[in-house]
Amino acid sequence: MRIAIYGAGSTGCYLAGQLCLSGFDVSLICRPTMKKNIIANNGITLSDYQGFLQTVMPPAMITDIDQAPIDIPFDVIFVTLKCHQVSSIAKSLIAITHSDSSIIFMQNGLGSFDSINQSLSHCNLLQGITPFNVLQQPNSRFHKGTEGVFTLQTNHHTQAIQAAMIKQGFGCDLHQNMLPIIYGKLLLNLNNALNALSDLPIKQQLSHYASRRQLARAMTEWLNVCEAADIELHQYTKVKPQWLPLILSLPNMLFTLLAKQMLDIDPKARSSMWQDIKAKRQTEVDFINGAVVKIGKKYGVKTPVNQSIVEQIKQLEQRD
Numbered sequence: 001m002r003i004a005i006y007g008a009g010s011t012g013c014y015l016a017g018q019l020c021l022s023g024f025d026v027s028l029i030c031r032p033t034m035k036k037n038i039i040a041n042n043g044i045t046l047s048d049y050q051g052f053l054q055t056v057m058p059p060a061m062i063t064d065i066d067q068a069p070i071d072i073p074f075d076v077i078f079v080t081l082k083c084h085q086v087s088s089i090a091k092s093l094i095a096i097t098h099s100d101s102s103i104i105f106m107q108n109g110l111g112s113f114d115s116i117n118q119s120l121s122h123c124n125l126l127q128g129i130t131p132f133n134v135l136q137q138p139n140s141r142f143h144k145g146t147e148g149v150f151t152l153q154t155n156h157h158t159q160a161i162q163a164a165m166i167k168q169g170f171g172c173d174l175h176q177n178m179l180p181i182i183y184g185k186l187l188l189n190l191n192n193a194l195n196a197l198s199d200l201p202i203k204q205q206l207s208h209y210a211s212r213r214q215l216a217r218a219m220t221e222w223l224n225v226c227e228a229a230d231i232e233l234h235q236y237t238k239v240k241p242q243w244l245p246l247i248l249s250l251p252n253m254l255f256t257l258l259a260k261q262m263l264d265i266d267p268k269a270r271s272s273m274w275q276d277i278k279a280k281r282q283t284e285v286d287f288i289n290g291a292v293v294k295i296g297k298k299y300g301v302k303t304p305v306n307q308s309i310v311e312q313i314k315q316l317e318q319r320d
């Protein structure tokens, strides 16, 4: 099975590392700076908050896919670009796939899959989710800062990938219906913007009552929208999604006692939106908090907290 990771950055390199270590033939489609960095450091180093540490060199790294002489198309392509980058690669995906290829879109938020799926009816289109945090560190090291395993939509390719990843000890979850997985992840991603605004590691940010209350309010809006739209949410935490705002609103001492799992994260973990702001890149706020506002409007549910978060992030994006 020939696999490509299209847009190998934080999550893409982490996934590439696990797939290489699980025995797959993996090509990275990445920026020249990423390729240079990986070669200079003799490969991709994967580490995690529980002490895992391993380095692996991907067999191929392609920096200009539209010019590359590719004689065999890829069987599986994981798209690990940011949401707003997805729609621009439709033509290039058609050129490097065959009729039984699987293209797996790994974006957070809502709307990026819809921006491309109609242009790609020739092969299998799937969705996936990275439920954990990955921080790119110096020396081409990619650090997993929270718990969880890659979660993919089921088909014959992902079943083979799951079997190999489980054998290697990495784990991998498969689901037929990805919608509750994606909607449920959005609930957790409502903290991405707040984490970026706080400029603190997630663990430290969540220790502040005021920040937790703001997250609880943003989550309540999404839960209200989901109720109005009859949207089902996957449960990622020990408690049901509907209970999260209440747990987050507990005073510090009670929260620390009751939310042990939520706080079992690397003290350095930061949201991907924080990484975007620091790197002065466009954020995914329109696909996350913006999606809550958009669907809220459709169902007549008010979402002023998420609207205000979108505005604050837009201001940060414009700062020099």
Ligand SMILES: NC(=O)C1=CN([C@@H]2O[C@H](COP(=O)(O)OP(=O)(O)OC[C@H]3O[C@@H](n4cnc5c(N)ncnc54)[C@H](OP(=O)(O)O)[C@@H]3O)[C@@H](O)[C@H]2O)C=CC1
Pocket (backbone or CB within 6 Å): 006, 007, 008, 009, 010, 011, 012, 029, 030, 031, 034, 080, 081, 082, 083, 085, 089, 106, 107, 108, 109, 130, 131, 132, 133, 134, 135, 271, 272, 281, 284
């Ligand atoms: N990081 C995290 O912890 C998590 C992220 N996610 C989600 O996963 C998705 C991917 O995020 P993440 O891995 O952080 O993103 P990154 O920005 O780290 O990775 C995307 C990479 O693709 C590169 N790229 C963009 N366009 C092209 C192109 N045409 N050809 C080749 N390379 C290209 C980008 O370069 P450049 O920057 O120069 O554009 C970047 O290096 C997002 O939707 C995110 O929300 C989900 C869970 C956790």
Ligand SMILES: CC(C)(CO)C(=O)C(=O)O
Pocket (backbone or CB within 6 Å): 108, 130, 131, 132, 133, 134, 146, 188, 189, 192, 270, 271, 272, 273
């Ligand atoms: C893992 C999580 C929820 C928070 O870091 C994330 O998805 C992100 O950073 O984009």
